[in-house]
Amino acid sequence: MKKFVNDPNVVVDEMVEGYVMANKNVRALQEARVVARQDAPVKGKVGIVTGGGSGHKPAFIGYVGKGMCDAVAVGEIFTSPPAHAFYHAFKAADGGRGVACLYGNYAGDVMNVDMAVDMAEDDGIAVKQVIANDDVPSAPKGKEADRRGVAGEILMWKIGGAKAEKGGTLEEVTASAQKAINNTRSMGVGLSPCIIPAVGKPNFTLGENEMEVGIGHHGEPGIEKMDIRPADEVAQMMMDIVLPDLPMQSGDELCLLISGLGSTPLMELYILYRKVGKILEDKNISVYRSYVGDYFTSLEMAGVTVTLMKLDAELKELLDMPADAVHFKQL
């Protein structure tokens, strides 16, 4: 394992330490491993909290900032943060109008958030949850509630964060975030595994020419392993799975997010974009806004996720609002 680490057991602590040194707009809490906006809680604004395991750079801490998240609970690599951290994130984010906890559908996260919500409510803080479940291959249609949350979480934070920034109530913020995730579908393809520093070896294996179709953000197996194909065929295959699930129709507008999983060069993401864009053009679906880059990764895994969010007037307006998170800026 070749990595820039000191003690593999404290990588997350050292990362957080470096992160708050590098970025003056954020701070780390004393009470628990939580990163918050320097100016949180923002009085009179609904607080936006998320959290999850580490190793998904720039998720989750990169999305702390104006127009996005107020506080983030930081877990160990690929492990949900403890309830304790979510609880302190809620406290740090609550500006008096309650907290929207927008996170991904993983058993650990759900349990820890549930417990933290109980603790916060004992303190008189109102918390409402929205759970992202955008990963189509992780459960069949009809079982949407079982699906994992993947890169679509970013769009949920963007929408929820913008609604909060606009002065929305807790109900309004969670309604917008819920609409965002209801309108969002993702899927991933993995080409290589990643190495959790404390484990020191790849977390799964793939044959020389194999790809994992429908891979999860921690290397969870997907629908099937198959031989690697040209980029255009991979894009087509992904769209064939994602598009009908929503479904999208001629005339629809969407937000398209193509995220690398870690070590896939940006060049390859744009090669995939080229085909995805053409497929959408052919169906007369227009891309209102797009994001291409490493938005939600799995350490140094090679692979990609494609995320589509179907837009309406409200979502467009919220999507267009500025954001000033460390790793998500929009003018």
Add this chain to the structure above:
Amino acid sequence: MKKFVNDPNVVVDEMVEGYVMANKNVRALQEARVVARQDAPVKGKVGIVTGGGSGHKPAFIGYVGKGMCDAVAVGEIFTSPPAHAFYHAFKAADGGRGVACLYGNYAGDVMNVDMAVDMAEDDGIAVKQVIANDDVPSAPKGKEADRRGVAGEILMWKIGGAKAEKGGTLEEVTASAQKAINNTRSMGVGLSPCIIPAVGKPNFTLGENEMEVGIGHHGEPGIEKMDIRPADEVAQMMMDIVLPDLPMQSGDELCLLISGLGSTPLMELYILYRKVGKILEDKNISVYRSYVGDYFTSLEMAGVTVTLMKLDAELKELLDMPADAVHFKQL
């Protein structure tokens, strides 16, 4: 080789096609492989042009946008663009006040830019060049002119782009860009090679536990290969080489840019930042602004570059100005 590509010989064309589809603020020229701001040439503004080989995501095309570059000549992977492309980039960028060509010190780029400048001058376009040479390990002190340009180029574009946006003349813009690069020093450490799609195999080898100290942005060998060490020692070693070269003193303020080379997780960059920040603190040198992320890469190479730019009042002001490039946004 597992990559999302179609024909390995046309990866750059397909990338550019995808890039301009994804980003409505930029366009590709017909005449040559050049990406330009949609609104270029901006009348009355000095044009900022750069260019270089591909494979350095988000460099170079990611830096096209307001406050940064107006047009970028796009080469094959790791290969300078032809003179022809630089020439058309100059034409696309010239808003009547001339063009500053800010690029890196590579023989091919220098020759192609020189030829393109001759062609542009025949058309009556004034072009002045600034050549980045921030890579300390690539040539010894005293031979600074032989050094390569690496991630410091981004800071040169930021400064030159801001100066142009402020209405600076061609002389003023190139003077500011030259000051930026004169004040900038970088160095890299590589952990793994990368694969040029058309070649299909790693472009160099490193032993199981080896790192290449002083590696170049195309995998050029550095000062020496040595066994991988803890992150803090790597950071210390880099600073021991970079800091005295400028030199920096107690009380100085700087801009610190830590860029991954491709597959190194952001987490590791922040672990390195933590130590670099402490070393600077100990020397009473303050980080005025920092950038951490994949700013200038070498396909999927694992590794890092650390870049320091010593600041004065002018550089601080220009550094703080907003920018709205696709992959470099600052509010």
Add this chain to the structure above:
Amino acid sequence: MTREINAKELVLGIVNVIDENKAWLSEIDGAVGDGDHGINMAKGLSMVRADLNRQPDDLGSLLSYMGMTLLTHIGGAMGPIYGTFFMKMGKAVQGKKELEIADVSNMLTGALEGVVGRGGAEVGDKTLVDTLSAAKGAFEKAAKSGKDLGESIDEMMAAAKRGMESTKDMVAKKGRSSRLGERSKGTIDAGAASCYLILTSMGESITQYL
């Protein structure tokens, strides 16, 4: 009824048995999950050990403290699940110094109800519930049939082992490995294994004081 229990020794027994088996627990977790179950548990329990001197001596408080520590520090699914497990056990024996059959029964029942309430797993889902439920059932059956505390604990430990082993051929329905479907068969569930180790260690500790 036992003699007065040395609760810190009981807790340390658990800490030690997990620490000794952490590589194995991670290995079996790695077969179908992310390979960190041993690390997670050992990390949380090492915090228990580190702070143990500053804790009160009684079993109820110590078990609750153990649960709170796991809940606060280890995150993942295990924080809430084993956190609840130990907190409920602690609650069941609050103020008790010696244990009777009813106390142990309450501990197992509390733990099981807590874990099921928290994580929603049922018997057959390939989780620690398979171990815990078997252990609880066997203990109660033995006690009901007139066996004494020691004998009932022996039955409980044997059943915990069978419960753990039963997970080998199950398809996971909860946790990470549930994503694998049929591919999750063939390995013992890591949580079921740690639960077996914990229950066995507790059982052995308690029988020492008979």
Add this chain to the structure above:
Amino acid sequence: MTREINAKELVLGIVNVIDENKAWLSEIDGAVGDGDHGINMAKGLSMVRADLNRQPDDLGSLLSYMGMTLLTHIGGAMGPIYGTFFMKMGKAVQGKKELEIADVSNMLTGALEGVVGRGGAEVGDKTLVDTLSAAKGAFEKAAKSGKDLGESIDEMMAAAKRGMESTKDMVAKKGRSSRLGERSKGTIDAGAASCYLILTSMGESITQYL
């Protein structure tokens, strides 16, 4: 003096010899550089081939066109360097249908001066200048000593080969491989090799028309 030269055949000879040797050229470039010299050259020359029918027939124009194509399309150091190489050769024989000793001498001189002016490499820097300079020197020496065009071309080709081979033990001073210092020794320079192939192909083409 030659008979009238079929310039397109001469150009195709160059295109073909590079295409046939592209793997080797990339391989030796890979030893000390980035392993793309064969790909770069073959790519640029394939564009020459693709457009050849639409070009005029005379040698001067064709060589200039070849230079312009490389300059416009292949980028890297090779675009400007071989672009200049062929453009200067073309200029040296503008309007010529048959070649005399002076013409060939002017071609080699023009190419050498152009390449040196563009890239600043000197003999001994481990570049194609080592091949080209040796070739030019030998040709002029042979011609001066009274040898005829055919004999002088033979001498030129032999010297090109020696020039190429001389780069094997050199330390690179220009181009990517110059970053390697002493480590650049031991392999023939890729540009020196392609230059040898080009000059040999040209030499053989010209002697056909003697």
